Amino acid sequence: VLMVVGSPLPRLRTLLQRCWGRMERGLWPGVLGGQSPPWGPALAVQGPALVPQGINDAGESSVEVPSLLGSIVWMAAPKQRRTIEVNRCRRRHPSKLIEIKRNIDVCPECGNLKQKHVLCGYCYAKVKEETRLVRVEIHKKEGGPFNAPTVETVVLYEGEQPTEKDEGKRIIERARKRPSWFVQN
Amino acid sequence: MRLSVAAAISHGRVYRRFGLSPRSRLDLLRNLVTALVRHERIETPWARADEMRGYAERLIDYAKRGDKDERAMRMADFWLTEKDLIHKLFKVLAPRFQPHPGSYTRLLQIPNRDGLDRAKMAVIELKGNPLPPLVRPRRDSEKTLLNQLLKGYRQDAQRAAAP
Numbered sequence: 001v002l003m004v005v006g007s008p009l010p011r012l013r014t015l016l017q018r019c020w021g022r023m024e025r026g027l028w029p030g031v032l033g034g035q036s037p038p039w040g041p042a043l044a045v046q047g048p049a050l051v052p053q054g055i056n057d058a059g060e061s062s063v064e065v066p067s068l069l070g071s072i073v074w075m076a077a078p079k080q081r082r083t084i085e086v087n088r089c090r091r092r093h094p095s096k097l098i099e100i101k102r103n104i105d106v107c108p109e110c111g112n113l114k115q116k117h118v119l120c121g122y123c124y125a126k127v128k129e130e131t132r133l134v135r136v137e138i139h140k141k142e143g144g145p146f147n148a149p150t151v152e153t154v155v156l157y158e159g160e161q162p163t164e165k166d167e168g169k170r171i172i173e174r175a176r177k178r179p180s181w182f183v184q185n
Numbered sequence: 186m187r188l189s190v191a192a193a194i195s196h197g198r199v200y201r202r203f204g205l206s207p208r209s210r211l212d213l214l215r216n217l218v219t220a221l222v223r224h225e226r227i228e229t230p231w232a233r234a235d236e237m238r239g240y241a242e243r244l245i246d247y248a249k250r251g252d253k254d255e256r257a258m259r260m261a262d263f264w265l266t267e268k269d270l271i272h273k274l275f276k277v278l279a280p281r282f283q284p285h286p287g288s289y290t291r292l293l294q295i296p297n298r299d300g301l302d303r304a305k306m307a308v309i310e311l312k313g314n315p316l317p318p319l320v321r322p323r324r325d326s327e328k329t330l331l332n333q334l335l336k337g338y339r340q341d342a343q344r345a346a347a348p
Contacts, residue, residue: 108323119308119319121296130317131226146269148223150276153315172315182317 109181123181130179137172160184201236214240215264221290222270222278226310226319231294234307238290240264241309245289248279281313288312293319 090096104113107120114120134155142149152169156162157178162171165185178184203210217237220227229237244264247257252275261271282289291310297303308319325332 109321115296118294118296124295124308124319127317127319128228134316135224146267148267148269148273150272152277152281155315155317179317181321183321 126181130182134172134174137174141170141172201232203233203236215266218244218264219266219270221309221311222265222274223267225314226308226316228295228306228308230298231292231305231307234292234309238292238309241311242287242289244274245278245282246287248274249283251275251279278311285312291319 101115103116105116106112107114107123110120110122112120112122138153149170153172154162154166154169155172155174157174158176160178162169200210204213213233214237217227217229217233218241221237221241227234244260247254247260250257252258252261258271261274262268265271265274278289289312291312293308295306295308298306310316310319327333327336
């Protein structure tokens with residue numbers, strides 16, 4: 001008989017425990033509808049008709065339903081140990097494996113590996129460093145915050161002169177030779 | 186006929202959700218647009234860059250109308266939190282992009298961020314900026330196998346055509 005009891009009132013709980021105890025000991029045969037034990041004639045019996053209280057208390061103390069958090073709840077648990085074959089089938093299923101990347105190429109500039117749709121990490125780091133140094137020069141020229149110029153800017157390296165296209169532009173000088181990948185327009 | 190929108194269906198929604206609220210999302214994108222106009226190249230998560238790109242290009246379209254235009258000035262005033270950039274927008278960027286009909290920005294993906302989140306990062310830059318170029322335009326080399334085979338085929342065809 002499955003019994004799911006939430007967290008009932010304490011009186012109800014003790015009543016249920018007593019009924020359960022009585023059923024288990026066969027003192028309440030009418031509940032399950034099974035066989036009733038042979039009863040002798042009530043009139044001829046000298047002993048008490050009702051069960052004495054002493055047995056009840058003794059029985060109750062022995063039948064202590066260990067209730068966790070004051071409730072009886074059945075929880076799901078695995079019945080059998082999963083074998084290693086079954087475990088392997090689940091763990092190695094294609095949907096759980098890491099996908100193979102087929103979009104890795106070699107960067108034609110530096111030879112490092114890169115993904116086809118992503119910039120090369122090495123080349124980008126190179127460009128990032130150079131932009132940082134250019135921005136340091138810009139900051140030195142501007143002198144302070146919120147001094148954005150109202151003219152275009154051009155970056156010139158060592159030994160370069162501004163051409164006629166660079167008329168009216170702000171000149172930022174970098175103290176090094178022009179890198180091969182930064183083509184002057 | 187479904188008259189109400191069920192939760193957790195977002196079919197057809199184009200705007201991503203950022204920040205703490207819609208206002209916070211706009212502030213976030215506004216900061217990014219300001220940074221882009223100031224530095225002309227910024228590195229940020231890809232989703233933010235993608236979202237910001239549309240706003241930046243529309244701002245430049247407004248700037249192309251000229252600074253006498255009331256709506257253009259109000260737009261620039263809202264979108265650029267640093268007010269010296271309004272001058273830069275109307276005097277530098279608008280003339281730079283006057284000949285182009287659209288697509289003033291370039292969005293390129295870079296390797297994932299180094300931190301714990303490994304976020305998808307992108308670099309967004311205005312075209313025609315003075316900074317060192319990110320990607321070199323590659324000409325197809327003569328020396329690749331396919332080009333050599335095509336060259337040989339062309340020469341054979343010429344020899345056969347001219348007896």
